[in-house]
Amino acid sequence: MRVNKLITTEIKEENLEWYMKLLDKSYNECITILQQKYGEVRDDYFKQKSYERFLKGEIKKIGKGNYSRAKEGLECHHIFENKYICISNQEAIEEFGYPYELQKKENLVYCDICEHFILHTLITKETNGEFGDGGNEEYLKPKINDWFIEGKVPKPEWMKECIRRAALSTRQAASLLKKSNDMLKDIEEKRRREFSAKLKxxxxxxxxxxxxxxxxxxxxxxxxxxLRMKTEFDKEYPKLKKLNITYNTSRDKILNILYNQKYNENYPDLKAFKSAMINIVRQDLIKLLNDSQPI
Incomplete structure (x- = not known):
């Protein structure tokens, strides 16, 4: 069982079981579970005054709050990502004028990399692909694939700590991704149809x-x-209709009938007969069967 070389703790099935159980929850249930697991977020995502000045066009970059627990291998998720896209992205904030309420600590939750991936999977499922999928496809799924399946070691220390905290083997990570994909396969199919429709x-x-x-x-x-092939077949082999033999009857069935009707005394058993007929093509067997029938 291959694991990333950064993971020194013992790999246990409980790790995967925890993630799989979360995938069976609703999005709101999962949020509550993670809030209980990690406690409340320390600070707002952005500083309020900085945020307001940014929206007024007074500054070019928003100052962040002191919420981070990255050194513990934890990420921070915006709870309302099931209703808004790119809540932490400054370009989206500027374009859509998101209210500061979305950035408050009570609207954030801590999670590890796999739990973050699960949150976005649940959002995608519950919103029928309207929200959540971008975060998984562009940010979370590539990390899980690189870190746990490919075994790549990132340079930032906080990312290494993310790997140690989740501690999944290659097999476990693949199982997690598969379950997520299975949950979203109908949405993926819809997305493919939408793309094809757009092209047309x-x-x-x-x-x-x-x-x-x-x-x-x-x-x-x-x-x-x-119907055409059946009509042509019945015309060419009229004696086979009573045997319920059609143009697509299997070679094996034709051999069985031939053996029972004509060759059972010439061979010790059916297996020997089939072995003897192995080089005879199906079309010749059909003709032989038709010719052997009484008028």
Whole structure:
């Protein structure tokens, strides 16, 4: 079981079990559990006066609060990321004018790297992909893959501490990512359809209607093809209809009937007969069976 060389503590199944159980919770339940686990956040994410001055265009950078527990391997998550995008991003703050309320410590929660990933998975699931997915795809999932599956060691000490705290083996990390992917597969499929619809300059509803019509057309063509091939087969091999042999009957079934009707006395058993017929193509077996039937 491969693990990142930074992890010196014993890898236990309890680590993975904890994360898997969190994935089974609702987003709000998970927030409550993590608040109880780590306690309240120490400070607001941004300093209020600095935040207000930034929104007024008086300064170019917002001063951060003293909330960080990065040295303990913990990250800080904005609870309202299930309602707003990029709450900690200054460009988004400037563009959307987010209220300072979102940055207050009571609207933050501590989490380790995997718990942070789980929070975003739950947001993505509960908002049907409207929120949460960007943080996972661009920030959290790549870290889990690099640190725990690829075994890459980052330079910043706080990132190394994140690895030590989560302490997942390669197998455990892969299991966590798989469960998340399975939970979101319907949303991923919807996203693919939306992208394809955009390429065709269609709405999702129009694109889904197009897919439905194309599928109905494929089914109708397959039915017509099946009827044509069945008609041609029955015409060429009229004696086989009573045996319920069609153009797509398996080679194995044809051999069974041939053996039982004609060759059971010539070979010690069915296996020997099939072995003897191994080089005879299916089409020749069909002709042989048809010719062997009484008029």
């Amino acid at each position: 300059n269609m709405s999702l509803e129009e694109y889904d209607d197009l897919l439905k019509k194309e599928e109905e057309e494929r089914i109708n063509l397959a039915r017509k093809r099946d």
